[in-house]
Amino acid sequence: MSKYFSNKYQSLVPYTPGEQPKDQKYNKLNTNESPFTPSPKAIEYMNEAAKNLQLYSDPDCTRLVNTACEYFGIEKDEILFTNGSDEILNFAFMAFCDKDHPAVFPDITYGFYPVFAEMNGIPYEEIPLEDDFSIDIEKYKGINKTIFIANPNAPTGIALSKGQIEEIVKSNDSVIVIDEAYVDFGAESVVELTKKYDNLLVTQTFSKSRSLAGARLGFGIGCKALIQDLNTIKYSTNPYNVNTVSMMAGVGALEDDKYMKENCKTVMANRVYTVMELERLGFEVLPSSSNFVFAKSNKIGGKELYLNLKEKGILIRHFEKDRLFDYNRITIGSLDQMKALIKAIEEEVL
Numbered sequence: 550m551s552k553y554f555s556n557k558y559q560s561l562v563p564y565t566p567g568e569q570p571k572d573q574k575y576n577k578l579n580t581n582e583s584p585f586t587p588s589p590k591a592i593e594y595m596n597e598a599a600k601n602l603q604l605y606s607d608p609d610c611t612r613l614v615n616t617a618c619e620y621f622g623i624e625k626d627e628i629l630f631t632n633g634s635d636e637i638l639n640f641a642f643m644a645f646c647d648k649d650h651p652a653v654f655p656d657i658t659y660g661f662y663p664v665f666a667e668m669n670g671i672p673y674e675e676i677p678l679e680d681d682f683s684i685d686i687e688k689y690k691g692i693n694k695t696i697f698i699a700n701p702n703a704p705t706g707i708a709l710s711k712g713q714i715e716e717i718v719k720s721n722d723s724v725i726v727i728d729e730a731y732v733d734f735g736a737e738s739v740v741e742l743t744k745k746y747d748n749l750l751v752t753q754t755f756s757k758s759r760s761l762a763g764a765r766l767g768f769g770i771g772c773k774a775l776i777q778d779l780n781t782i783k784y785s786t787n788p789y790n791v792n793t794v795s796m797m798a799g800v801g802a803l804e805d806d807k808y809m810k811e812n813c814k815t816v817m818a819n820r821v822y823t824v825m826e827l828e829r830l831g832f833e834v835l836p837s838s839s840n841f842v843f844a845k846s847n848k849i850g851g852k853e854l855y856l857n858l859k860e861k862g863i864l865i866r867h868f869e870k871d872r873l874f875d876y877n878r879i880t881i882g883s884l885d886q887m888k889a890l891i892k893a894i895e896e897e898v899l
């Protein structure tokens with residue numbers, strides 16, 4: 550730390566992204582990326598867009614907003630695109646939290662939430678997950694604080710139903726942010742409920758199901774007033790937050806919805822295979838509606854498994870947090886990737 554670093558941030562502990570080592574080629578099952586390359590249409594549009602990068606990007610993302618409005622059946626002032634969904638989540642912490650509206654989220658969830666709260670000097674409360682790692686919605690009803698819930702949750706993969714989320718939304722007079730980063734892998738989206746409730750913000754990303762993690766594109770959908778507030782934040786930080794190439798990648802990806810749906814189907818089938826094999830090898834696997842599984846071996850510790858697999862060129866994610874220590878989060882990739890994983894695990898536990 551330099552002696553010039555702002556007092557505000559002296560105790561800030563930044564988020565630690567999953568490792569992206571470059572020392573060798575890994576079977577990468579640690580950051581929930583897609584095993585598939587972007588849609589050919591997205592690639593075509595990106596190449597086209599690259600020819601005009603001498604111009605600033607469109608701060609309103611008009612072309613992408615129009616495509617998304619048709620796709621989701623919403624109006625153009627009900628959506629805001631950002632540089633990854635991490636950015637819209639940060640905007641939501643900035644826009645909808647303060648001392649009177651502290652942030653609330655589960656104690657085990659996306660590791661960025663507490664960092665966003667700290668970064669913005671916002672008080673926050675963490676509600677412990679149940680013994681089976683599920684969310685008890687009763688604990689979120691009528692608390693009138695700004696609630697952040699990843700659905701499905703990370704790193705557990707467990708999803709709430711649309712009905713359960715609606716119960717939380719309608720019992721609170723405060724903003725409820727539902728982070729649907731993984732919703733395309735088998736959970737129910739609540740985008741439709743944004744028409745009915747003026748306190749619901751739904752965020753999604755192009756990083757997982759749409760194979761565009763490197764393009765950094767995410768968005769939020771909510772009523773006009775919420776989106777207007779988020780735009781106030783956006784235009785006060787970076788009006789050109791979405792670059793032209795990524796914006797056009799988004800248009801291509803939405804137009805090629807079939808490609809995304811097929812890939813999600815494949816990932817879900819590979820998940821069934823992976824769960825079956827892990828259970829055969831004595832793992833306890835949480836019920837996942839996501840493109841990853843959260844699993845614990847009865848033979849080997851989480852950290853040991855992570856380290857041993859890394860030596861074999863396979864990366865999975867291990868979290869140091871107490872309750873998660875015995876577990877690993879494993880991204881579901883291609884069938885070949887999963888077969889290689891299972892073979893390597895067999896060598897560890899059989």
Ligand SMILES: *Cc1c(COP(=O)(O)O)cnc(C)c1O
Binds near residue numbers: 632754
């Ligand atoms: C991956 C992820 C995000 C954000 O990803 P971006 O790449 O910034 O769009 C948000 N929430 C959760 C729970 C995630 O796992």
